[in-house]
Amino acid sequence: MSTPVQDFPPEAEDSCRDSDSASDSLSIANNDEGWEDVEPEEESQPVVGLFTADVYPDVRAMLKDTKERYNFDFVKVQRDLDLDFLGSVRLVNYLRSEIKKGNKEPSVSSTALFQDDIYLKPVLDDDTLLYSLDDLTDEVEVEDPDKSNEKRILELQEELERLKTQFSEYRLAVQKSIGEQLAGTSVNDNPAGSEIPKRGRIEEADADYFTSYSFNTIHETMLKDTVRTDAYRDFIYDNKGLFKDKVVLDVGCGTGILSMFCAKAGAKMVIAVDNSNIIQKARENIYKNGFEHVIRCVRGKIEEVSLPVPQVDIIVSEWMGYGLLFEAMLDSVLWARDHYLVPGGLMVPSHTTLRIAPYVDSDFVDSHVTFWKSVYGFDMSSMLENIHDEAIVTTTKPETVVGSSAVFLPLPLHTITVEELSFVKSFEVTLKEDIPGLDGWNIWFDTFFLPSPTFKFDENVEPSEIKKKGLIAFTTGPFGTETHWQQCVLLANHSGKEPTLLKKGQTIKGSVGYQKKEKGSRALDIEVLWDIDGNQQRQLWSLQ
Known part of the structure; x- marks a missing residue:
């Protein structure tokens, strides 16, 4: 539960409204002088x-x-x-x-x-x-050097003794915990006798998830994904009228780039929330670019922090993961929507859709599967055990999509619920060429930025069609510019049997199911059932 919301201090609100006030002597001028x-x-x-x-x-x-x-x-x-x-x-x-x-x-x-x-x-x-x-x-006056040095030596000696004790306790704790960690349990006490809170696998994974976003590399990858970053920038800058004098919530703000887009577009206040240490860098980035009186940084999970306002006009977030729902960050964005977004407020982006298409790529199968049958002349086929159980995030070529793609889950961000993110949805695709057999399935998602929650949206529309109307959208599929999300390949396991020859125009019907690997997990299980002329096949893959 979130703590009670506190009123934002009037003087801070004034500074958000008028960053050019003479009293705001800490503002950085437009010429970047510091x-x-x-x-x-x-x-x-x-x-x-x-x-x-x-x-x-x-x-x-x-x-x-x-x-x-x-x-x-x-x-x-x-x-x-x-x-x-x-x-x-x-x-x-x-x-x-x-x-x-x-x-x-x-x-x-x-x-x-x-x-x-x-x-x-x-x-x-x-x-x-x-x-x-x-x-x-x-x-200031300098202390007497002799007294100062003597005092410092004593302080260093005390610090050294303290560190020795801590290291000794740490070494004993590690030795004690190794066996328990291998068995999947956590240490619940330490040599000094004080209690250490016990965390299960889910909590540990959750902590690791936020830690991973503390490092530069992942943010560099996302910022250099121009398809992604340009889409957010273009929508915000092209719709400054939507952001002018509005209160915006940025969920999972990272380096603060989306928050600064919103501030530059004229937002009255932007609340940037992140539970990773990257929030410290975001604060510095915001200050150095002169937005410290507009953007308020908050460290913590959105479900647990207290915001300085009871409601916001717009929620912006880049929450999408591999296969769209990997990481489960959308759960937090929807929680923020339900607790903070004003009626009629805007979600950015507003819609996403998940697509599936039949996949054939003999070269990829050879390099990923057949490879193990002879490695430098050695039989390593033991490595093939469970090799078809893993969803593979990779870039695929357009020619590997051998049929039509189908939207199996539209996600209208203004109305969809967390419960709807675990699902089984049907689909139907048609082959566009003869194939020697189906190698698997290719999954990707498309993202749309519509300027109103009531804007009419066709869930089967392609981003290219939307863009012709002057709106902002992008695809992560194989027919668009490559993004850091790539595509999600699910290789079919034929269990040693020869795949069935299929003809152009043949229809394949089936269903796709998404389910969290376990409650609270950020990993996904993806199940596909498909039917070819009465022959059914069902397979489960993990994305983790």
Whole structure:
């Protein structure tokens, strides 16, 4: 369950509406000039105290007096909390905010106290202290070198002892857990006796899933997929009227690219949510591009976080996985829709469709299956066990699609439910040429961006037809430009029998079933049943 929704602070809403306000001294100008280009006009400038309204001749005098009168060492707090530039900005504005509220002893025990991006908004106009953050270590008096070195040596010795103890405990924990992990269980205690929460396979896989999105490579792959990224950009920029002054929710924001598209299109506020560590990079990307007063980054699962608003006008998300539903991210997007989207709000994209087509590629079968019968002259046919049970994500050639394709599941994002994502749907295809036998099935999906939830949509339409009408759509099929999703190939297992010769114009009827491998899993089981002249075949593949 999500925690209660909190009202967004008025001053933050003002900054979202008017990022050009004179008080928003942290905004980055359109010429991309940053803090490093801001130089004080004089050698020293007056600065307002942190704990008092007194004005000091320079930063050095203010920090010295603050340390003596209020026992608060700003530079030491910076160092102890390992604050970067943005962290230091937040700290200054947090302290000034708390003092302004009447809190004479604001806590600085944790960065979590001032992690909120609202503290990037200056409390004071033209705050000289903010201009001087990079130089503070040079502005304060240096401690006695001998005392400082002696203190540091003691600290390092204590740290070394602590690390030795931790490493020893870790080594024992690893030794103890190896057997349990191989048996599929989790360690539920540690050598020190404190409890470690036990996680099952599903929880571990879920954690690994979010961890995988913490690395640059996967985001580089997606951003370089121009079919994907251009479609989102073109729809958002071509429909700026839909985004102007709207509140947008970006589910699974990644690097923040879609959020920045929306902000640039005129959105009043964009809430970027991600449960991966990539959210930290998104924050930096957003700040460096001057959108920090429009885009609010939130770390966590959409089902668990608290948003700064009760409802949003638009939900944008790139949730599609291999075979469309692998990863099960759509479940979270639909949860967000049901809990946050205003009636009549827009889903981006608005529709997807799943397609299936008969597949023949003897070269691929030889390289993937027949290969094992002779590897450098050795029989490795033992590797063929269960080889037909795995769905293969690969790029296929147009000529391997030997019949018509059929839509077996349309997904209208405004109305489809999570329950409908586990299904069995019928299909019918017609061969367009004679074939020596069916090698399997090819599955892909098409994606459509329609400007209204009530826009009339033909579920059998091809993206190429939609694009002729000036609308945005793309295919991940073999007849379009290659995408990072590729296609999903399901090789048929003929169990050693000769495949049946099939003729042009022959019809194949069947059904496709999608089912999560188990409750809570992001993996899929795909089952296809097909009938050729009364001869039925049923096969199950795993996509994981």
